[in-house]
Amino acid sequence: MKLGKIKINHYINYLVIGLLLIVLSSMTVAGVRFDNSLLFLLEKVAIGIILAVSLSLVVGFLGELSLGHAGFMCVGAYLGGKVAALLVPALGNGVLAFVISLLAGCAAAAVCGIIVGIPALRLRGDYLAIVTLAFGEIVKSLFRNTSYESFGGTLGLDTPRFDKKYLFIIAFLLVLLTLMVVQNYIRSKHGRAVTAIRDNEIAARATGINVTKYKLMTFTLSAALAGMAGVLYSYSNYTVQSTQFGYNYSIEMLVMVVLGGMGSINGSIIAAALITWLNTWLPTKLTGDLAVLQNLLYALVLIVIVIYNNAPKLKGFRDKYNLGVLLNKFKKHDASKINDDKAKWDVVPTKISMDEVLSVDFTPQDLGPDKEGGRK
Amino acid sequence: MKKILAILMAALMIAAMFTGCGSEKSYTANNTEYVIGVSGPLTGAAAIYGKAVQNAAQLAVDEINAAGGLNGIMFKLEMMDDQHKADKVSGNYSALLEKGMQLSLGTVTTDPGKEFKNLSVEDNVFFLTPSASGDEIPANDNGYQMCFADGNQGKVAAQFVNENYAGQTIGLFYKSDDNYSKGIYDQFKANLDKSVTTVETSFNEANTTDFATQIDTLKSCTFIFMPIYYTPASIFMTQAKDLLAKETVYYGCDGFDGIDSADGFDINSIPQKVTMLSHFNSKATEGAAKTFIDKYVAKYGKDTLNQFGASAYDCVYALYGAMKKAIDGGKKIPVTITASELCEILKSEFQGGYTVTGAVTGDNITWDAKGYVNKSAIQYVIKEAS
Amino acid sequence: MEVILSTLINGLSLGGIYAMIALGYTMVYGIAKMLNFAHGDIIMVGGYVIFVVMATGNPLLAVAVAVIACVILGITIERVAYRPLRGASPLAVLITAIGVSYLLQSLAQIIFGSAPKMVTVYEFGSVQFLGATVQVASLVTMAVTVVVMAVLTLFVKYTRLGRAMIAVSEDRDAAQLMGINVNAIITITFAIGSSLAALAGLFYLMKAPNVSFTMGAMPGIKAFTAAVIGGIGSIPGAMLGGILLGVVESISYKITAIAPYTDAIEFSILIIILLVRPTGFLGKKRREKV
Amino acid sequence: MAEYMLETKNLGISFGGLKAAQDVNIRIKKNQLYGLIGPNGAGKTTIFNLLTCIYKPTTGTFYLDGEEMKGITPDKINQKGIARTFQNIRLFNNMTVVRNVMVGLHNLPEYKCTAFESFFRLPRHFKVERQMREKAKELLRILGLEEDRNNLACNLPYGKQRKLEIARALATNPKILLLDEPAAGMNPNETEDLAQTIRFIRDHFDMTILLIEHDMRFVSELCDELTVLSFGTVLAQGETKAVLQDPEVIKAYIGG
DSSP states (O other): OOHHHHHHHHHEEEHHHHHHHHHHHHHTTTOOOOOOOHHHHHHHHHHHHHHHHHOOOOOOOOOOSSSOHHHHHHHHHHHHHHHHHHHHHOOOOSSSHHHHHHHHHHHHHHHHHHHHHHHHOOOOOHHHHHHHHHHHHHHHHHHHHHHHHHGGGGOOOEEOOOOHHHHHHHHHHHHHHHHHHHHHTSSSSHHHHHHHHHHHHHHHHHTTOOOHHHHHHHHHHHHHHHHHHHHHHHHHHEEEEEGGEEEEHHHHHHHHHHOOOOHHHHHHHHHHHHHHHHHHHHHHHHGGGGGGGHHHHHHHHHHHHHHHHGGGGGGGHHHHHHTSSSSGSSSOOOOTTTTOOOOOOOTTTTOOOOSSSSSSTTOOGGGGGSSSOOOO | OHHHHHHHHHHHHHHHHHHHSSSHHHHHHHHSSSSEEEEEEESSTTTTHHHHHHHHHHHHHHHHHHTBBBBTTTTEEEEEETTOGGGGGGHHHHHHHHOOOEEEEESSSSHHHHHHHHHHHHEEEEEEEEEOOOOTTTTTTTTSSSSOOOOHHHHHHHHHHHHHTTTTEEEEEEEEEEEHHHHHHHHHHHOOOOOOOOEEEEOTTTOOEEEEOHHOOOOOOOOEOOOOHHHHHHHHHHTTTSSSSOOOOOEOOEEEEEEETSSOOOOGOOSEEEEESOOOOOOOHHHHHHHHHHHHHHHHHHOOOOOOOOHHHHHHHHHHHHHHHHHHTTTTTTTOOOOHHHHHHHHHHHTTTTTTSBBTBBBEEEEBBTTTTOOOOEEEEHHHHH | HHHHHHHHHHHHHHHHHHHHHHHHHHHHHHOOOOOTTTTTHHHHHHHHHHHHHHHGGHHHHHOOOOEEEHHHHHHHHIIIGGGGGGTTHHHHHHHHHHHHHHHHHHHHHHHHSSSOOOOOOOOEEEETTEEEEEEEHHHHHHHHHHHHHHHHHHHHHHHHHHHHHHHHOOOOOHHHTTTTOOOHHHHHHHHHHHHHHHHHHEEEHSSOOOEOTTTTHHHHHHHHHHHHOOOOOOHHHHHHHHHHHHHHHHHHHHHHTTGHHHHHHHHHHHHHHHHHHHHTTTOOOOOOOO | SSOOEEEEEEEEEEEEEEEEEEEEEOOOOOEEEEEEEEHHHTTHHHHHHHHHTTSOOSSEEEEEEEEEEOOOOOOHHHTTEEEOHHHSOOOOOOSHHHHHHHHTTTTOGGOOOOHHHHHHHHHHHHHHHHHHHHHHHHHHTTTTGGGTSSBBBSOOOOOHHHHHHHHHHHOOOOOOOOEEETTTTOOHHHHHHHHHHHHHHHHHTTTTEEEOOHHHHHHHHHOOOEEEEETTTTHHHHHHHHHHHOOOHIIIIIII
C-alpha cells in the first residue's frame, strides 16, 4: 500500500490538527505556560470546530437546514455539566469524571437528535428549519425555568472547570474524534447513501436506500457531537446558562458551515476557527465606545463574503481573482465540471442545493483506488 | 488547495506559539497607570446598562486623574463588551489581565458575573461590582458589591409588605427568565408573611411589549410589587393606566430607577402611585447624587442616566479611596503592583472597617464579611397618585 | 366566563401585531422565496423613523414618513444584498439576510444610542367590551390587520400585478419567459412587505411606546412562527397563525403555573401543528412529480 | 418459482375523482421483455409508481414472483427486487458516475458493512468498498460508461445519463427492471444502441424487463408482449404483433 498524494490529502486535517496538538501539548508538558487568552481561545476554537463539522453533516451532507444545533449543545452542556458536578466531588476533577459526563451529555443530545429527527422525516426545507429553531428555543426555555437545585434555573448551572492548562488538549483530541467519526461516516457506503438522499430523495428510495434510517442516523450523530461540544463547553466554563444557546448561536454555526463551503469539512474547520477567533479577538480590540463596531464589521464581512462567494454574476470575476479572498481558495470553481445553478426552490422545494458539494474531500480526480497506482 | 490549507494551518500554529509563549510573567510590569478592568454589555439588548457603567466609571476616572490621580499616578479604565453573555467573559477577562488590569469593577450584570467571580479568584483579582446584584457574586473573598444583592432587596421589600399589607392581597409582577427579577422574587416570597396573599403573574424575554393579560390578572390588586427594570415597567404602566384602579401603588426595586428620567415617557401621565426601594434616585435634588447627575447629564445626556452608572461612579471612588487609605496607612502601591498583591491590600481595607462617605448611592457605605454592601436603602416616592 | 372572554380578547389583541408582521413575512417568502430574517429589523427602523418624526408632533406625518422610509430601505436591501444572489443557493441569501439584520441593529445602536427611546404616537384609551376592558389601540390594530389582509388577498387575486406575483412565485423562469419582469415584481414585493413592517412598527409603538435597536428581533421570530403555522406564503394563513399564537400566548400567561414556559408552549404547538399538517394550516402542498 | 415474475390484479388508483389507473391486469413471465404503451396521460408512469410503491393503490394488488406486495415502502420494494428508472432522469447529480452505481449496490448482502465498522475503519470496510467499486466498474463497462466513471453525473450527455440510470437500477440486483421511456430524447443511432443494450441486459443478467415507450418502432422491435393503456384502462394486451394491429389501438394512437 503506497502512501501516495491522495492519502495525505484525505488525512490532511488530522495531520495538521494532530501536529498542532502535539507541539502545544509537549510545550505544556515541558513547562511552558501559555497566556490564558490563548488557552481560552484554543478551547473555544475546538468547540467551534466540533459544532461546525457536526452541523455540516446535517446541512452539507444530508441537505437539511437546521437552526437548532445550539439546542443539542445546550442539552449536552446541561446534562454533562450536571453529571460532572455530581461526579467531581466523588471522583476528583479528572479524566474519568470527564469521560462519564461526556458519555452522558452525548447520549442525552443523541436522544434529542432522534426526537428532532422524526419530524425531519416529514418536513422539509424551511418548515424543518423552523421546527429545529423551535426545538432550540424550547430547550432553552425549559432549562431556564428549572429549579435552582436541579439545573440552576435563571442563574445557570455551576459546573466544574477542568484545569485550563490541559483542557485544550482534551478539546483537540475530541476534535480529532469528531473528524474521525464524521469523515469515516461520509467516506463510507453509509455516507454515500446520505449524499444520495440529499441529491435526490426519490431516486435514493427507488434505489433501495432506507431514507428513514439514514436521516435519523445522521441527525442523531450530529446531535450527539453537538452534545459533546456542549459537555466541553460546560468544562471550559464555570457556569452553563441557557440564554447562551439561543437561535443566534445556531445561526453562527450555520454561518461557519456556509462560509466554509457547504459540504466541505476542511472549509468548516477553517471558517469555525476564523469566526471564533474573530469573535474573541474583536471585543478585546474594540473596547469601550468602539464596541458597537463589532457587529457592524461582522455583518459587513458576512454580507460581502457571501455575495462574493455566491453571486452568479460575479462568477467570472471569481474565477479570475479568487486568490484575494482567503476562504474562497478552498473552493474549487470549475465552470465546466460543476453546475451550480440547481438552486431552485420551486422545483425541489426541499433541498438546499449546493453549489459545491464534492469539495476538498471528494473531488472526482481523487477517487483513490481507481487511479493508476492505487490499491491493488 | 491542500498546500494552502497546510500553510495556513502552520502559520496559525506558529503565530499561536509566538503570541502564547511566556513563562510566569507579570502583565502589570509595564503599567504606567493603574488599570481598572470591567466587562459589561455594550451591544445587545442589555447595552444600556453597560453603557451607563462605562460612562459613569470613565467620568470618575477622569475626575480623579484631573485632580492628580493617586499620588500622581493616573487611572485607566478598560471596558470590554460581553454582550450580557457568560461565555464572552473568559476571553474578556484574560485579555483585561494581559492588558495589565490590577483591579476591577467585575461585570455589569449577573449572568456573566458568575463566570467572572470564578475566574478572578484564580488570579486573586479584586473586584467591586457596581450592579451585578446576584446573591452569589461576592461569594469569594476577592469580590464585593456596591449594589444591594437581589435577595436582600427581596427581603427588605417583603418586610415592607409585611408591615403595611398584612392580611391583604397584593399583586406580584416579575420577569420569569431574568436573574435580577427572579432573585428578588424568590427571596420576597420566602420572607413574605403568611397572612399576605399574592396574585402572581409574569412575563419573559419573548414578550416585553403587550401586558394585557398580566394587567387583567392584576386588576383587583391595589398594591403591586414589580421587581423589574424600568423599560418594561414603563410599558406596563402605560398600558395599565386606565385598566388598573387609580389608587393602585406600584412598588419596585432599584431597577425602577430611571423611569422618571426616560426620554419621551411622562411619568405624570400615570395616575397610579409609583414608589421604589433604591440606593439612587435619578431625580435627586440635593447632595452627592445631584452633583453626579449634573455632571453625568452634561457629559453624556440623560438617556443612559440610571443607578448602574451612579453605582459605577461610586465604585471607582470607593476603590480609589481604599487605595489612598492604604497608602496613607503606610502601604506601598507602586504603579506596577500585581493584581494579586493589590487584592490583598484592598481586601484588608474592605474588611478593616473601610467606610465610604458622601457617595452618590448612600452615605457611610461599608461591607460585611461576605462582601455584601451595607448602606441604607431609601424608599423613594417617584410619583404620588394623581 | 369573563376570565375566558377577556383572555381571548387579550389574545386577539396580541395576535393582531404578530399577524401584521407575519403578513409582510409571508408576502416576501411567498413571492421572493426567501426567509427575510431582516424583516423584524425593518420594523425597528420604522419605529425609529416614527420616533424622529414625532418630534413634529404629527402622527400622520410620522406614519407616512415611516412607510416611505421603510419602502426605500426594503428596496435598497433587496437591490444590494439579495438581488446579486438571485439564482445562488437559498442558504446564501439566508445568511446575507442575517447579515443585514445585524447591520441594521448595529447602525441603529450607533445612531440612536443604547438607551430605548420612548415615544407616544397617539393615545386611544380603552373601552368596555362584553365586560372586559379593551385597549382601543388593540381594536385598531385588529381592524387594520384584517383590512390589510383582505386588500392583499384581493390584490394578489384580481390585479394584473398580483397575478404576475403569483406567476413569479409559482415558476420564476416561466414567468420570465412570459414577459414578466421578475426583478420588478420582487422589488414591488419587498416594497409591500416593508410598508407592512412600517405599519407593524406603528402598532407596536401604539401598544408599547418604546423603541430600541433590538425591538425587532423577538417579534420577527414570533411572526415567522405565525407565518409557518398558517402556511408560509398564504396571506390568510399568516393572519390565522398570528391570531392563534396571540391567543395561545395570552392563555399561557394567564395560568400562573405555566406562564414561565410560555415560549416553550408556543413553539411546542408549532411543532405539533407541523407534524399534523406539514405545510401549516393553509399552506399549499407542493407535490414532486415522479 | 411462480408462473409469472410480475402479476398485477385489478390494480387501480384514483386521485380525488380522477381515475388514473383502473383494473390493470398485467402478467409478465420471467425473462420477458414487456412493453407498456399508450398515449400521453394514459397512466403508464402511474403504473410504475404503483409498482414501486410510490403510490398506494386504491384497488387491487400485485405479486412479485408469486409474493404479494402490500404495504411496502419504496426502498423495501427495491430490496425485494423491483428496480426502476425515471422519465425525468433522477441521478445523484453531485456524485460521480461510479458512486451513483455504488449507491445501487448499497443493500446487497455481499457488501454488508455496519456503520460501526465504517466509523472505526475495520478491515471489512475496506474490503467492501474495494469490491463495490470493482462491481460498479464492471456494470459501467457493460453499459459503456467506464470511461466516464469519474465525471460528475450531471455532466454526462443525455444519452449516457439514461444509461447510468439503468446501470444504477441494475446494481440493485433486481428480479425485474422497470424502464420509463429509456429512449426518450435519443437520436436513431443512440436508440439502436440502447435497444442492443437492453437485449444484452436481458440475456446477460437473465432479467425480466418492463418498459414504457412512445417510439413504436423501438417497441415492436424489442418487446415480446405489450399492454396498451388508454385513460387508465387496458385497451389491448398480448403478443406485440397482434396488439399493434388491433384497430382499437390504431384508433387510439392515430385516430384518437
